[in-house]
Amino acid sequence: MPSAIILGGTGLLGRATALRLAASGWAVSVTGRDPERMPAALADAGVVHLRSDRRDPVALAAALRDGADLVVDALCFTARDARMLLPHLDGVGATVMFSSKAVYVDGDGRHINSVERPRFGAPVPEDADTLEPAWDGLYRSREGYRRNKVAAERVLLESGRPVTILRASKVHGVGAALPREWHFVRRVLDGRPVVLLAHGGRGYDHPTAAVNAAALVETVAGHPGTRLLNAADPDVPTGRDIARIVAETLGHDWAEVLVDGDEQGGHPWDVVPGIELDLSAATALGYRPVGAYAETVRPAIEWAASFGRTPPWASEVDESDFDYAGEDAFLRRR
Template sequence: MDKIALVIGATGQIGQAAVPALARDGWEVRAASRHPDGVWPAELGVREVRLDRGDDAQLAAAVGDGVDVVVDAVGYNAGHAEQLLKLAGRIGSAVVISSAAVYADTAGRGLGGDFPVPITEAQSTMAPDDGDYATRKVALERALLDAGDALPTTVLRPAAIHGPRSEFLREWYFVRRALDGRRHRILAHNGENRFQPTATANLAELIRLAAAKPGSRALNAADPDAPTVREIGAAIHAVLGYEAEEVLIDGPPPMGAVGETPWSIAHPFVLDMSAARRELGYAPVTGYTESLPATVDWLVSQARERQGGDAFPRLNELHGVDFFDYATEDDWLAQRSNR
């Protein structure tokens, strides 16, 4: 009898990597999303299911008489955990995507706090509540992990997710600069910021392994490397064959958001992957630089389809910063050259 996997959020960035990984590993996959769009090759045998996650009846129908594993790529609060737990009798196990944003440093600060390098799963987390994204993810985790054997759940904690098919890919910061012909790559803090990346291909591999080995645990989900933002910018422009003069600022942005990037956090944020190797036998399938060509190609193709300009405005919206305020950059560069 085939093993059945239900993937919630199947057409999103994570789902589009997880679905084929599971199908090629012998799972019969039900790909659930609000807008099924037939993206799956016929040979994968994927069955598409229309699902609005907020509708309990639709979720119950997608689970049907039972599935061996539910992969939840979109759950983000305690209510979503309760939805799954109500169906625990028909679900063998779950793999749920949380976030490394759940971690708290000794002062109770989240991302941007002063963490050990690297961060293990023993690090404390924020208090669960409905206050923001991170605390909602904590509430999701706690509800599922506290359920124990009722629904064995592997919680995965990725950091800066990258890979095609996202509306707020951080890599757009450097790709757009190349497309716009910006001749300088300006980086605050000397470009030394480190914010752990997680390739969707590596996340899909962790999902595949966790689905095959159920258990109740929280595991970091990350690439084997954590490059500095300076290394990231150089690598993206190398993929594009684009040359820009690197301008390093010894300190914070000197004017507006000049030199600030989507990876700019106050202290290094690097994840330890020992537990995933030990518990799941995880080995990364790619590194950051090796995975870039597919991401960059997708961003460029989308920018062309969307007629250029800010083809991905959600990056600015997500961070609350105008990363492409070229006028301010030019003013600062002019002042710098006149010194």
């Protein structure tokens, strides 16, 4: 029975990977600081929880001392994190680090959070330019996060170890800390008769189902190597597509109001020009996604709606995102 250890395995990407591997006959262990946060679904699948702090050198050494056929690191954010991992990979067959497409820049150095949106002009390949790395370890900001991710990637890729970096995009799935689909789900729960969509609803930002990322991890496990791979869904829905998928899933009808600019109707996928990742390298390796966005997101939509208007992430919600009075005033002026 092959063995896998997932560092940070109780988060969205980690848990999906653990469930995928356990269902495929792997002996899976996940690390976390609090056993109370171990999802019941993982325990039911036979996944073992290892109490461990990713940034405690002693705890990390203990978690990895027996080696594994696969190590998945969902908590590698800085160059220091990457360096801590390297000494423990002698007994590891393949290693995967989760990174982000937020590291990419276009030909003019613009990235996803630039004042002016990046213009890639085509699906973004893995050899596209990235931000310059940051070696300071200060990753708890938008700019620091992506630059420190670049530094962590470089440490691992230059180590000579069989480490694969997976650059995920907008991740979705059951168990998300703050599901992006909530933007539309709550509007359904609130009975909104209309949905406003900025830029005519044509904005898009390539989504990544956690279950699809997990499928790619399993593919990599069978083909150890040092490489970068984009990790995303096989399709790229627009904001209008996603609004329709949410409404259809929850049996709701609303009128779509297509706003020319962005005065109203902003949403998490309102990226114009849109961003799509090139998946040809992952496909060539053998990546076969579980399903397209509509198929993989439905369980997450139903799960989010099941909490009603006071979900676990209620305190994290920006209430200005649900300014219905402002929307109605805009509609009256049209």
